[in-house]
Amino acid sequence: MSSSTALPQHDFAAAPISLRRRFLDNLATGSAIAAVILVLAPLVAIFGYLIYKGIGALNWDFLTQIPKPPGETGGGMSNAIAGSAYILLLASILGVPIGIGAGIYLAEYGRNKFGDIIRFTADVLNGVPSIVIGIVAYGIVVIRQGHFSALAGGAALAMMMIPTITRTTEEMLLLVPNVVKEAAYGLGVSRWRTTLSITLRTATSGVITGVMLAFARVAGETAPLLFTAFGNTYWNWKINEPTAALSLQVFTYATSPYDDWHRQAWAGALMLIVLIVLSVTAVRIAAGRTMK
Amino acid sequence: MGVGIQVEKLNAFFGKTQALQDINISVLANHCTAVIGPSGCGKSTFVRCLNRMHETVPEAKATGRVRIGEMDVYNGSSATHIRRRIGMVFQKPNPFPTMSIYDNVAAGLKLNGFRDRKRTDEIVERSLTYAALFHEVKDTMHKKSGASLSGGQQQRLCIARAVAVEPQVLLMDEPCSALDPISTGKIEELIFQLKEKFTIVIVTHNMQQASRVAEFTGFFLLGKLIEFDKTEKIFTNPSDKRTEDYITGRFG
Amino acid sequence: MRSRFHQELDELRARLLRMGGLAEQAVDRACQAYIDRDLKRCHMVLEGETQINLVEREIDEMSFDLLAMQQPMAVDLRFILAVSKINADLERVGDQAVNIAERVMDMVELPKVDLPVDIPRMATAVSAMVRRALESFIEGKAELAQAVLEMDNVVDRMKNDAFITLVKAMNERPDITRQALDALLIARNLERVADHATNIAEDVIFWVRGADVRHNAPQPEEPPQPSV
Numbered sequence: 001m002s003s004s005t006a007l008p009q010h011d012f013a014a015a016p017i018s019l020r021r022r023f024l025d026n027l028a029t030g031s032a033i034a035a036v037i038l039v040l041a042p043l044v045a046i047f048g049y050l051i052y053k054g055i056g057a058l059n060w061d062f063l064t065q066i067p068k069p070p071g072e073t074g075g076g077m078s079n080a081i082a083g084s085a086y087i088l089l090l091a092s093i094l095g096v097p098i099g100i101g102a103g104i105y106l107a108e109y110g111r112n113k114f115g116d117i118i119r120f121t122a123d124v125l126n127g128v129p130s131i132v133i134g135i136v137a138y139g140i141v142v143i144r145q146g147h148f149s150a151l152a153g154g155a156a157l158a159m160m161m162i163p164t165i166t167r168t169t170e171e172m173l174l175l176v177p178n179v180v181k182e183a184a185y186g187l188g189v190s191r192w193r194t195t196l197s198i199t200l201r202t203a204t205s206g207v208i209t210g211v212m213l214a215f216a217r218v219a220g221e222t223a224p225l226l227f228t229a230f231g232n233t234y235w236n237w238k239i240n241e242p243t244a245a246l247s248l249q250v251f252t253y254a255t256s257p258y259d260d261w262h263r264q265a266w267a268g269a270l271m272l273i274v275l276i277v278l279s280v281t282a283v284r285i286a287a288g289r290t291m292k
Numbered sequence: 293m294g295v296g297i298q299v300e301k302l303n304a305f306f307g308k309t310q311a312l313q314d315i316n317i318s319v320l321a322n323h324c325t326a327v328i329g330p331s332g333c334g335k336s337t338f339v340r341c342l343n344r345m346h347e348t349v350p351e352a353k354a355t356g357r358v359r360i361g362e363m364d365v366y367n368g369s370s371a372t373h374i375r376r377r378i379g380m381v382f383q384k385p386n387p388f389p390t391m392s393i394y395d396n397v398a399a400g401l402k403l404n405g406f407r408d409r410k411r412t413d414e415i416v417e418r419s420l421t422y423a424a425l426f427h428e429v430k431d432t433m434h435k436k437s438g439a440s441l442s443g444g445q446q447q448r449l450c451i452a453r454a455v456a457v458e459p460q461v462l463l464m465d466e467p468c469s470a471l472d473p474i475s476t477g478k479i480e481e482l483i484f485q486l487k488e489k490f491t492i493v494i495v496t497h498n499m500q501q502a503s504r505v506a507e508f509t510g511f512f513l514l515g516k517l518i519e520f521d522k523t524e525k526i527f528t529n530p531s532d533k534r535t536e537d538y539i540t541g542r543f544g
Numbered sequence: 545m546r547s548r549f550h551q552e553l554d555e556l557r558a559r560l561l562r563m564g565g566l567a568e569q570a571v572d573r574a575c576q577a578y579i580d581r582d583l584k585r586c587h588m589v590l591e592g593e594t595q596i597n598l599v600e601r602e603i604d605e606m607s608f609d610l611l612a613m614q615q616p617m618a619v620d621l622r623f624i625l626a627v628s629k630i631n632a633d634l635e636r637v638g639d640q641a642v643n644i645a646e647r648v649m650d651m652v653e654l655p656k657v658d659l660p661v662d663i664p665r666m667a668t669a670v671s672a673m674v675r676r677a678l679e680s681f682i683e684g685k686a687e688l689a690q691a692v693l694e695m696d697n698v699v700d701r702m703k704n705d706a707f708i709t710l711v712k713a714m715n716e717r718p719d720i721t722r723q724a725l726d727a728l729l730i731a732r733n734l735e736r737v738a739d740h741a742t743n744i745a746e747d748v749i750f751w752v753r754g755a756d757v758r759h760n761a762p763q764p765e766e767p768p769q770p771s772v
Binding site: 499500528530536541 | 546549615616617618619620621622754
């Protein structure tokens with residue numbers, strides 16, 4: 001096409017980058033790196049300190065034995081480790097389906113006032129202090145049953161998982177491009193089937209991330225378990241009985257007057273972190289293998 | 293075999309906006325009919341009304357009568373049921389990203405409850421052959437994901453997926469607009485062969501494509517069907533001045 | 545929208561009109577040379593032939609380029625095809641004018657005789673046909689072109705009459721055979737010019753109406769249409 005206006009002659013490509021701009025560029029890069037270090041440093045420090053303090057008490061006894069009576073040395077947290085796993089399993093069974101289901105509802109059918117209300121509620125629930133959740137679980141489950149239980153603990157943790165899972169699931173489902181859903185509709189696939197088999201399946205990776213996020217968050221919670229699972233010095237696999245949990249045990253041991261228990265508390269804290277990291281990694285690997 | 297399509301007094305709305313006005317058209321079985329017109333003329337809306345995909349947009353509505361063969365699209369079965377008899381290929385190739393090539397082609401069967409594994413294998417192979425894709429993917433179709441193919445191959449995969457459920461009619465909404473000329477050429481060749489089994493309606497804004505593949509052409513403008521005739525007539529001596537102005541580039 | 549393309553169509557039209565002018569002029573000159581027994585005019589016709597051939601080539605090239613590069617449709621396509629064919633017909637008209645001029649050059653060397661044939665009248669009619677055919681192109685009016693088709697019959701009859709009378713004259717007076725033969729050939733050349741003018745008119749009708757009226761073809765039965 002004809003160029004009727006002559007552009008001023010200026011060769012932008014050949015202009016040198018001024019000293020000031022280069023300085024600012026380096027400053028920005030440097031600040032970013034510094035920020036990363038600042039963020040990672042506490043993480044590394046915590047982990048390092050835990051290993052330093054806890055590795056001594058982390059032995060076979062610790063992993064296999066139940067706590068000894070106060071004052072006696074030795075014993076371990078095997079029941080607490082198992083108990084945590086048990087309670088988290090219950091929490092997942094309760095929380096994950098409800099959370100994903102709510103997320104699906106919000107993404108597919110919740111583009112309206114009612115959906116906004118649910119979203120708002122979920123966000124508020126996310127911010128509720130964990131001890132308040134614990135008290136609510138106490139009122140709903142413990143009082144009605146008449147005793148502490150793993151179920152109550154699972155319920156409390158589930159209540160904390162649900163908002164996170166719901167919101168992430170919704171976001172991930174909304175990220176699935178419309179054209180993929182249209183392809184399914186075009187084939188005569190019903191709406192619910194499309195949502196489950198196509199949309200959810202496409203968003204699986206993101207949904208799992210959401211679940212893992214929620215899981216990692218509640219795995220180390222102590223307050224909600226204080227008056228729901230309550231803790232136990234013995235093995236327990238019954239759903240309606242008080243159950244030990246790693247976080248509770250660490251709390252009890254750390255606030256006790258016994259040195260041996262203090263050392264075991266450090267080991268317990270280390271154990272907690274290690275178990276969380278391991279479980280998240282395991283799920284990632286398992287999920288990764290089913291994807292192409 | 294393909295069937296004819298009769299459309300009577302089709303009106304389509306998006307909320308209060310009318311997108312199509314009193315469309316009457318008769319599409320001949322086992323022929324390819326092109327729908328052309330400038331942007332916003334309603335050609336995509338028209339085609340999407342044929343298989344009720346128009347309804348997936350909130351606040352969208354359509355009135356009138358559409359008969360595809362013996363099937364009454366609007367006064368009979370549910371939209372889902374209708375869409376199983378009508379195949380659709382979209383503008384941007386959209387294979388299911390989490391599924392393999394094989395699973396993509398079989399998706400229409402599997403997701404609708406078809407369980408016979410052996411027959412599925414046969415159908416997948418036949419559909420991929422129909423789409424001129426089988427030889428390129430036959431060794432990797434179980435392992436490679438649908439999204440790992442090139443653009444032209446992906447679109448042929450979508451065609452295979454659409455024909456696997458043996459529809460009577462194939463709707464194509466600008467199927468080549470995202471593709472390079474060679475892939476476009478392959479798909480146009482495909483349309484010639486697909487005509488033997490299906491009735492094809494193709495939306496295109498490329499007039500040369502319409503003149504290459506379609507026996508009949510309909511010209512839409514501002515939601516109305518201005519002219520519908522044999523393609524040669526439309527492109528050599530159209531009856532309506534608006535049609536002529538559009539195809540000679542005097543507007544649009 | 546496609547203004548560059550439409551400008552080129554205008555340019556093509558202008559060139560064809562120029563071609564038409566040159567051809568018309570050649571025929572008129574040749575006929576005037578016959579009436580005046582003017583050798584100089586004959587030479588002008590022969591020299592003009594080069595120019596006509598040059599313009600013919602230009603028009604052909606331009607038409608070809610437009611077809612290849614612009615993908616014209618409908619009326620534009622018909623227009624370019626019509627221009628192409630009219631171009632060829634006009635070049636033949638130029639050739640016929642040269643033939644007439646050559647016959648005149650031969651006749652001038654022979655003694656003047658009175659022949660029972662009215663070449664000037666035939667020339668006038670033929671010239672009118674060519675002019676009207678070109679007018680129908682300029683105006684884009686099929687009715688004008690239709691009139692040209694009807695005039696062709698008149699010219700044909702004139703040529704047949706000329707044949708009969710000149711052959712009779714050659715039989716009765718063998719000494720004027722050569723002049724008679726020259727006149728006969730000129731009559732035939734003029735009749736061919738009329739044919740070309742008819743072709744031009746048919747091409748104009750094709751362009752304007754999209755109807756092929758060549759060789760008096762009946763319009764084809766329209767095949768059953770899908771109802772709109």
